[in-house]
Amino acid sequence: MNTKDEQRVKLDEILKSLFAVSKKVLITMMNSLFKENFDVKMAEITFENNEFVSDDYDIIRGDLFLKISKGNKPYHYHIELQTKNDSTMVIRMFEYGFKKAKELAKNYGNVGETVIYIPKQLVIFVEQNRNIKDELKMKLIFPDGQEIKYTVPTMKYWEYSDIDIMQDKMYPLLPLQVFKLRYKMEQVKNKHGEGSFELKETIMEAKKISEVISKEGSQLFNSGEIDGDDLHRILLAVANLFEYLNTKYGEDVKLNEEVRSMTKTLYDPAVEQRGIEKGIEKGREEGMEKGIEKLILKQYSKGLSIEYIAEINDLDVEYVKAVVKNNIQ
Template sequence: MNSPNKIYDLSFKRMIRLSGKMLVKFVNKVFGKRFPLDSEITFLDTNTVNKDLKVYEKDLYFIICGERFHLEAQAYYDDMLIRLFNYAVSDEEGYKRIDDSHAVFKMPQQAVVFLKDTDKSKDKLYIKLILPDEQEIEYSVHAVRSLGYTPQELIANDMEILLPFQILRLYGSVKKYSSFSEEQKNEFLEKFAQMCKDIAETLHKLKKDKNVTTDEYYAMVEIIHDLEEYIYGMVDNDIKAKGADSMINDEFLFWSERMKAEKDAETAKLLKEKDDQTARILKEKEDEKNRYFAEKMIMNGESAEKIEEYTGLHLSVLKSMAQSLGKALML
């Protein structure tokens, strides 16, 4: 993706790594698998550089139950299919030499998520490979059209990992906002409020049903909030004035306060631990000094009562010290 749209890429990568359970459910749905939801996921954080020094980022390659997968997110149309093919054939992990004249190359299972597309019937991308001997092979990858589903349908189809990207639903309309009449602007803001309500209520249900943890819930809120600010920033004043994003914004502010409180509590804990450690060191030094003077006083034949008064050490401690020094304690 181009750098101006990096937020989509980064948000998608964050969601993919947020919850192993959500990722396995998504893989099972898209690729027709039946992996246990607690399956271990190994991410393959390796990049490939081709002869033209072009880097293929493979941070969305991962292994589940011995099978390799590759996901990509797409915000705008470009040469995604050929790029996916290039990614796949540059993956040396799929190459296995059989003998001096035979080799096998197994491509990873791939899918692309179109974040702004609504036609979910187009669930595959195809490219025809014509080999030198006129053999033809049709290569295909799975395609998921994110906005082809409502928030509720994403949950029903085990694709809740795409829920934050529902905030993109009005991305096309916002570009025309400045030319809207007052009536059209109000209509847009009403749709925006309903969109936020649908997302927030679906997210609440995920949390209530314990399909996401509290930390995962607030991470998704943060991603939604960041995407909202990026996409709808030009109309942010109107959105705030009308309270159109109140359900999302309230959750984000609550999350911010919660994170601040947790940070303050952690800081207080560290300061207390530091104070406790300092107090412990000072006490150890004080005890060491008192024992030193007690030994001197015992050796000089001072009375136990006087030593207790000056050092604060208990009589039982003084008796033990006197015994170790081979001296009789004067009572």
Template sequence: MKLTDRRKSEKLKLDQIMRVLFRLSRRLTIQLINGLFEEQFASEEVKSIHYGNAEFIKDEYDRIVGDLFLKLDTSRGIFHYHVEFQTLNDQSMVIRMFRYGFEKAMELAIGSGEGELPLLAFPRQVVIFLEENEAIGDRLSFKLRLPDGTETVYAVPVIRYWTLTPRDLQEKRLYALLPLQVFGSRKNMRRIAASHHSDEEKRRLLSKEFEQLKDTVERTLAVINELVTRQQLPLGDMDRILQVLSNILTYLYRNYGNEFVQMKQEVSTMIKTFIDPKMVKKGREEGIKVGIKEGIKEGIKEGIKEGIKEGIKEGKAEVAQNLLGLGVEIETIVQATGLTAEEVLKLGKKN
């Protein structure tokens, strides 16, 4: 594969990763919109959430995700939002935001009846800059002079993501953006890889950067752990967030850390050991709560299955006995624990 084709493929995969974060559960998506745009939507007043990706402008700028549009149909009316994820900044960024907003306003143009002026309503916009750049302020803006000579300022709010810690995201309830914490290492890794240092010095600097990356993963997982424990982060959302985290880490290791196999395994193990006991423990707790009335929910069963598959070998018999006590079918226990049906039956006789 040519270098340009590989970069396009990687960029497309990152686009897809970012879009996942805006398609989590309804509750987390509403929280994300509230946090990004300082709204106060309650879940019960939002009738539906619609997604639209504009394709009316083509360019070659270094964007990660461009033109993510959301529409909220609420009891208070219809609201439109535009979110742009960005790595690099340039003078034309705010101009492009204006063009994106204008094209969407044209698409949504309201009213052209007799005696009624058309209304071009821009969506609310925000640009999220992922990589550190002190030249980026709190907003992007330019001055617009109208035909009658009057002037107005067009401004788009900016979120300087690199200044936010996992705790900041927890406080702002921007849970969906937690996995992007590890993306902040890309700029330094890219700079080191492109430097004129010797290969040995590059390895030393990259090793140091990956150690910092491990610390970032630990702090991010600590926050996710609290959110799950407090039931503020559903298991399904947690699973998708951890998948995004793993995908970004894979991207970083593939591009800048092929030699750090052991470190990659350490980070992978860190995530797996976080998932395994939490899935089993949570599955058991939820099974006790709802198993009698509704049976174990599919998500909990999957959590138990995945937890066992990923490396929990000890305690299978205990888990199986607990599930038997809850009246779970033998077939489900076999799938969850890896034990044979005969082994499960023997455990049942012991009870």
């Protein structure tokens, strides 16, 4: 595998890692992307198989297939993250969707009619491209003249700022703000050449955006919107995406170290602080419980009945009985 292929594999891994976040964050993002309203507490979400055998017996892999269960009803979704567009994209989406539909196919009714459901699909295009429309379109024409229009909505990520992503609660997509600059870097390199002052300036712009996104991720963690693992994934993606761009266009190893150090500085204290806060909260709860137990025992020693203690303190009778039993031999 040559260096270019290695970079491509690493980039794909970085992009796909953005979806390996907590259930709460993932469902919230899916609600926004697909205009759904799943209740985070009630719905369950699972990753589905994303590997299929092609007609040439090769393994083809989609980016993300998810199932969100609402009660006993499953809903299936398919997302592809693309850096560039080509005329075959809509065909690939149809192939992915149809193979997943075959995998999920069931036989309904007495007539033996096979019903297959194509997952809800979305293509997220990261880089600016004026040829990308709001939908990918394809028309299927059968020998009998029957026509079926197949469409897949697209998300033009380059049109979204970090503020937009935050407002729409698509937090796992925040690190892509760094990657958006690849388009600009390519334009600057073609115009001014490698090692140019203008290209170095663009690298520094990417470094600044990396810092902004990292701080926003830390703020989301502190406000309870994401958990520690989510923050870690966001910061790791930011550092890796910056390193990918810097290696490709800048090659300043020192900048890679500075960005990684910055993300670590944000992550460690944030997680430590949350641990302290949880410890304090737990201590308060334990302290409150001990205070209640002390009150129960004091009232019981004064001759009050267990039933009366439960009534005046708005406590469960069985709880009062357990406290008395455990503390009075």
